[in-house]
Amino acid sequence: MSTDRDIAAQPLDDFDGILLDTVAEVFRAADPVPAGLVEDVKFALTVQALHAEVAELQRVGAESALARSEYTQTQTMTFSAEALSVMVTLSPIDADEVRVDGWVTGHDSTVRVEIRAGTRTITAEVDDDGRFTVDPAPRGLVRFVFLPAGDVRPVITPTVEI
């Protein structure tokens, strides 16, 4: 009979592959990568790459829960950061798209806003009154990135559902 040592010295075969695939399958089910970890990592990397300040989500409009399910009501959310505050109003278009109106205050020279949805980025210009519009924007999980002019750090929001 072969000893452990003999068996250890043999080359890997397909059955070793099957055993390891099964080990992976068991661990994948029993101890999955936590939901959100991959997104958290990507977010942290984006913040790092932009040297950005992370805004706080201050408030989501009270009617939002209903609006999420019925796609009919407008919804507002407010973010605040050291450099600026933003109010965003979402007006449903249909099940897939939404109109986004925003108002940036506190920093006069924010020039550009980005809506980052997965690998897709939609850019809008901020006007002299601090207002911007994206119409239409795809529904789903997004982050807003505000890029002020001059020496001010960009501001990135946490992931929100629009």
Place this chain on the structure above:
Amino acid sequence: MAGADTVQTLATRAACAFSSYRDGDVRAMDELVDLLTPVLWHTARAQGASEAVAQDAVQTSWLRLVESCERIKDPQAVMGWLIVTVRRETWRVQKAHGREDHDIDENLTDSVPDPSTLVLRREGHRVLWTHFQELPPKCQALLRVIAFADRPDYAAVSEALKMPMGSIGPTRGRCLAKLRTALANDPTWEGGAL
């Protein structure tokens, strides 16, 4: 890029994404995160890290990668580099919480799933799991991480885990040999019933 090895292993795909990132494709980093986070998660957990410590270690390691980007000469080494970094970060956080051991030790069962919570689809899986849990903790840790890589990457992963005793690839190595012997000696094991 993969040299003589034309198989698209996890390490090779990671190397391609990392090269693209360094060449200026920022989105390639997202692909790299998608590819490697599972093996890194299990690297941290296999060392007995709690879920919170493991998440912290994985996230910090990704940030370190961006900081150290230029120091990684060979893109093919990026997976091993991240595994080493996760192992060290896990150790660092655990040490901050009062643990002194560095290497994967003999008492790390808190991150091993409880079989009673597992749905083991087939009888073969249950028998395999029983024997897996009877392996020395270091072997369990090695096989757990190896299982999330591809065969040509096993040797690099063993090295990154600092576990030459169990080194797998091109030969089977001691840990897999122990598992196969245990299965072969189990009368309830019906060969390749997986």
